Amino acid sequence: xxxxxxxxxxFVVVAAVFLLIIAIITSGYxxxxxxxxxxxxxxxxxxxxxxxxxxxxxxxxxxxxxxVGELYEENEHLRSMLAEAVAENTRLRLLADEAEGxxxxxxxxxxxxxxxxxxxxxxxxVSNNWFDAxxxxxxxxxxxxxxxxxxxxxxxxxRVILSGNNxxxxxxxxxxxxxxxxxxxxxxxxxxxxxxxDIRLMPYGLVRMDYIDxxxxxxxxxxxxxxxxxxxxxxxxxVGTVQEVRTDIGGLFLYAIISPSVxxxxxxxxxxxxxxxxxxxxxxxxxxxx
Numbered sequence: 322x323x324x325x326x327x328x329x330x331x332f333v334v335v336a337a338v339f340l341l342i343i344a345i346i347t348s349g350y351x352x353x354x355x356x357x358x359x360x361x362x363x364x365x366x367x368x369x370x371x372x373x374x375x376x377x378x379x380x381x382x383x384x385x386x387x388x389v390g391e392l393y394e395e396n397e398h399l400r401s402m403l404a405e406a407v408a409e410n411t412r413l414r415l416l417a418d419e420a421e422g423x424x425x426x427x428x429x430x431x432x433x434x435x436x437x438x439x440x441x442x443x444x445x446x447v448s449n450n451w452f453d454a455x456x457x458x459x460x461x462x463x464x465x466x467x468x469x470x471x472x473x474x475x476x477x478x479x480r481v482i483l484s485g486n487n488x489x490x491x492x493x494x495x496x497x498x499x500x501x502x503x504x505x506x507x508x509x510x511x512x513x514x515x516x517x518x519d520i521r522l523m524p525y526g527l528v529r530m531d532y533i534d535x536x537x538x539x540x541x542x543x544x545x546x547x548x549x550x551x552x553x554x555x556x557x558x559x560v561g562t563v564q565e566v567r568t569d570i571g572g573l574f575l576y577a578i579i580s581p582s583v584x585x586x587x588x589x590x591x592x593x594x595x596x597x598x599x600x601x602x603x604x605x606x607x608x609x610x611x
Contacts, residue, residue, distance in 0.1 A: 436594045439463055443589050452585045453495040460485045470594040476559030476582030495585055504551040505560050507543045516579055526585055533575040552598055
């Protein structure tokens, strides 16, 4: 008895293990689990389930990592293809815009076929005001001289005021200097006026037409072209369209707000009529401003 009392703990452990073994062996022969079965099952099943899930994840990890790598490579390939497509689309759009601009210039050259012309690109803007003055890449080596008319897509731009060997300075009729004024007439009514830049209208890309008789029939929508009264520009070049007609402060004349035929926000190519028409304007003020 003394032996059993001294080794009680050992016997308890051995008995527990023995009972566990018996429960496992006999579990297949009972329809219902006993207390020991339930206790062991409650403890082991969740652990076994977690172990199985971990094993499944561990064995599937190499395939998962391989898929991630393949997806990353595919994503990078697609990103590269997208960048190339965007670049190609931009290039094609620029080519289309350039082709459209060249087609417009060709049409304008055909329209004014009676005048010799040469094309030029705008290389620098002299000011920040709607291309009221800019530099082109043609000069005396290309037959470009001072006072030659300059056209762009839509119609009249202005004239050359300075010409070097391989460049020229152009001033548009948006410029507020008096020397930039253009004599025009209405195609519909034949009535005359003078178009000039206006500092209040320039931010909106508009100009002013002055010296319109009070009884004139000019109205909104009338197209204006260069008249035969000027000595700088040949007659018949489109200049702009009437947007509004008003009476001046003195009440002696009408004046009109004009939208130019040329988009002065984005001039990139021009046509120079390579002949002059007898005009000898003084440009000292324009040149000093530059």
